[in-house]
Amino acid sequence: MTSIAKPPVRHPSSRTNGLGLTIRDYEGAMSTLCAGCGHDSVTAAIVQAGWELDLEPHRVGKMSGIGCSSKTTAYFMKQSHGFNSVHGRMPSVTSGAAAANRALTYIGVSGDGDSLSIGLGQLSHAIRRNVNMLYMLENNGVYGLTKGQFSASADIGSMSKKGEANEQSPIDPVLLALTLGATFVARSFSGDKKQLVPIIKAGLSHKGFAIIDVISPCVSFNDHEGSTKSYAFTREHEVEAVHADFVPLQREITVAETDEEVRTVVMHDGASVRLRATAGDYDPTNRESAYSHVRACQARGEIATGLLFVDENGKEMHDYLRTPASPLVDVPYEKLCPGSSALDKLMERFR
Template sequence: MTSIAKPPVKHPSSRTNGLGLTIRDYEGAMSTLCAGCGHDSVTAAIVQAGWELDLEPHRVGKMSGIGCSSKTTAYFMKQSHGFNSVHGRMPSVTSGASAANRGLTYIGVSGDGDSLSIGLGQLSHAIRRNVNMLYVLENNGVYGLTKGQFSASADIGSTSKKGEANEQSPIDPVLLALTLGATFVARSFSGDKKQLVPILKAGLSHKGFAIVDVISPCVSFNDHEGSTKSYAFTREHEVEAVHADFVPLRREITMPESGEDVKSVTMHDGSVVRLRSTSADYDPTNRDSAYAHVRACQARREIATGLLFVDERGRDMHDFMKTPETPLVDLPYEALCPGKGALDKLMERYR
């Protein structure tokens, strides 16, 4: 389904940011994702973060791959630059774009399938290079566009749309990022805007690679065996006139308000996830303790959320590669093509 433009209507009393823009100026096309999809909540958080940071939309590069998550970039900052790459290749395309033009703010949106399966090597090297970008990983454990197969982040014991149980250990993107040396690692829940928006703002302001793993429920494939509302039950008790799937209208899942460190959230299929926020005395500058914290939460069947690790002293890709401050498009021809003499001198280094 093709996205449609939102009506350009603004209330005359709408608040503006430091650039004189309203929050509507940071929105994009109408979403065609399923009603209640967690990805739309992530979009709303990105819109809010960009507006609060006074980002200039035309100075933002929106990058994505393939999957439900990669449609997200169409739904915010319609005045921005954008590139929808092939499956799993968004990190390398963003690396090239950033190398050519370091003057843009890069927001990459990907999914657990796009990032942790075909794109795992791409993600790993973007972390290693410390590419200056915000990497939002919308994590729902399934391939939503291809009918709900398990992704590499699916938990052991989780069931597919057909009722099959996953028996393979998941890849945790947070532990992966910590192991590979990422300089900004965070996790949140799509329905917890109070936590997610500040994390996104921090990631956008970070120099280097900032990965935010966002647990984002899928309304179509959070399905469980035995439910009378499941696809399997319906097909066993129906007389089919045409073959079609029905996705019921659902409300987005939001985080319950409580003062507890651990919050239980009921998903669309009735399962419950337990999210633990970092405590007030948590030290996000210690990589080893961050790793230990995430593993301890896993042992208690909890999901660690919040800003888990940050290193503000890290060198980014531009420091390593000594890229020019001026975008390549603005460099004069003489600087881009210095002539045969300069090329011969360069080649002598490799003889």
């Protein structure tokens, strides 16, 4: 099914950001996903974050692979650049695009099937290279586009819509990212826009690879009783690491102090979530404690959410490659291809 363009209607009283753009200017085509799909809520959060950060849509590169999740890029920032790659290859295509034009802001959208099965090696090396991009992993535990088979992120014991239980151990993208040295690791829930928007803003502002694992229920194949990726299960088992907020200009991010171990939070849709606070000494800059926290939550049957780890001093891909400050797309052809004599001199260095 092809996407349908939204009518360019702009209400005269609509609020504008620093660029004079309304939030409608950050939207894309009308979604063709199932009604209630968590991916559409992720799209709304990306739209909100881009508008609040004053991102120039024409300076954004939207990258995706294959699957329901990879249709998301059609639904935001219609005036931006975009590339829909083959299954699992979005990270390497984004690496190449970022190498050629470092001036763009890259947003990669993928799913658990696209990222953790055929694309697992691609994801691993994008983390290793610390490609300067935001990687949104819309995680629903199934292959929704091909009728609900378990994906590599399905939890042991999670029930399929047909009543079958998954018996294989899942790949946790958060633990994977922490292990491979990712410099920004977060997890959120598609139904918690209040938490998700500031995390996306922080990820977009991070220098390096920022991965956000978003539990995004599939209403057609994985939102039933017994599923561990459903709306009900996630709301009942979510544990927020720290209250997340994003303040631009690198100002300090503060957390409201409270003595309550369990807080009841009313969501934007009226539902309530009970969140257990972590220890007061939780440090999102400590990779080992972040890993231990996620594992401890798993052992209790809980889902760790929030900004779990960040390293603001890591080198990104261009630092390692020592590329010029000017994007390669702006470098004159004569410098990019100086001729055979320059190649001969270069080869002499390796003899």
